[in-house]
Amino acid sequence: MNNLGFACPTQAGNFIKINFYLFINLMSEKRLLEIQKIRHLTPTVFTICLERDDIKFKAGQHIGLGLNEYPYMREYSIYSGENDDYLEVLIKEVKDGTLTPKFKACSAGEKLIMDGPTGSFVVKPDSVKRDKFYFIATGTGISPFHCFIRSYPEMNYQLIHGVKFVEESIDRDEYAPDRYINCTTEDPKGDFRGRVGQYLAANPVDPDGLYYLCGSGKMIYEVNSILQNKGIAPHRIFWEIYF
Numbered sequence: 001m002n003n004l005g006f007a008c009p010t011q012a013g014n015f016i017k018i019n020f021y022l023f024i025n026l027m028s029e030k031r032l033l034e035i036q037k038i039r040h041l042t043p044t045v046f047t048i049c050l051e052r053d054d055i056k057f058k059a060g061q062h063i064g065l066g067l068n069e070y071p072y073m074r075e076y077s078i079y080s081g082e083n084d085d086y087l088e089v090l091i092k093e094v095k096d097g098t099l100t101p102k103f104k105a106c107s108a109g110e111k112l113i114m115d116g117p118t119g120s121f122v123v124k125p126d127s128v129k130r131d132k133f134y135f136i137a138t139g140t141g142i143s144p145f146h147c148f149i150r151s152y153p154e155m156n157y158q159l160i161h162g163v164k165f166v167e168e169s170i171d172r173d174e175y176a177p178d179r180y181i182n183c184t185t186e187d188p189k190g191d192f193r194g195r196v197g198q199y200l201a202a203n204p205v206d207p208d209g210l211y212y213l214c215g216s217g218k219m220i221y222e223v224n225s226i227l228q229n230k231g232i233a234p235h236r237i238f239w240e241i242y243f
């Protein structure tokens, strides 16, 4: 991968090699946004609330975030709604991860580098009025669905959220109780004991619904095949893979 690049002539007649990824980084538009607030929701999950700064986005899109003078960026779905006057992301601290422990240690007043928003994991506004949405997430994969629901309060949805323990049901009181189901793999107090895939395998599915999946590739692979085996047409299934 490091060999991807091109040679660029200098005034002295020499050539310097520009790394492809560095080039893309230099070309994409970046801003510095101030952190307004950090909410620590569980020992490993937190939100970072950034100034909005007139940034326009479609619910479901993600942004890149980085630390000043640190040469990496990571993508995060936007958690706040299209009409909120701030930009919030929901982050899971990955043990020994490159950036998440550093993001977690940030404080209000510091600035983060942001690029984007980008992404096509969005809903069509006319579909919001017409369709029933089934949102299937694991962990922080709930983030784009939180954004959809804040942006389109009239949305007809069912949210199926996979976590280990009920305490990880982030901001649960923001969802109508009859629209939120948590599937807990390690806690008998959840609505369903097991993975989201097991919940879907054990329950009837709506052939006319639209299914949005977000989280780990492993979960998405499992759920996609369960839905298709149950007769859901592939064009009704959409996904965003985090890792």
Ligand SMILES: Cc1cc2nc3c(=O)[nH]c(=O)nc-3n(C[C@H](O)[C@H](O)[C@H](O)COP(=O)(O)OP(=O)(O)OC[C@H]3O[C@@H](n4cnc5c(N)ncnc54)[C@H](O)[C@@H]3O)c2cc1C
Binding pocket: 062, 074, 075, 076, 077, 078, 089, 090, 091, 092, 093, 094, 096, 097, 098, 099, 100, 101, 139, 140, 141, 143, 240, 241, 242, 243
């Ligand atoms: C489009 C897109 C949107 C994303 N949105 C979010 C979001 O809203 N919230 C969020 O928390 N993450 C999100 N991610 C993942 C995020 O970009 C980073 O990969 C993650 O935060 C880890 O960064 P890191 O630098 O700490 O770890 P790294 O050093 O980059 O990675 C360490 C290892 O952790 C694994 N890993 C990454 N995320 C997780 C996780 N959640 N649980 C367990 N292992 C993981 C990676 O596969 C890798 O093997 C998104 C990814 C994509 C592609």
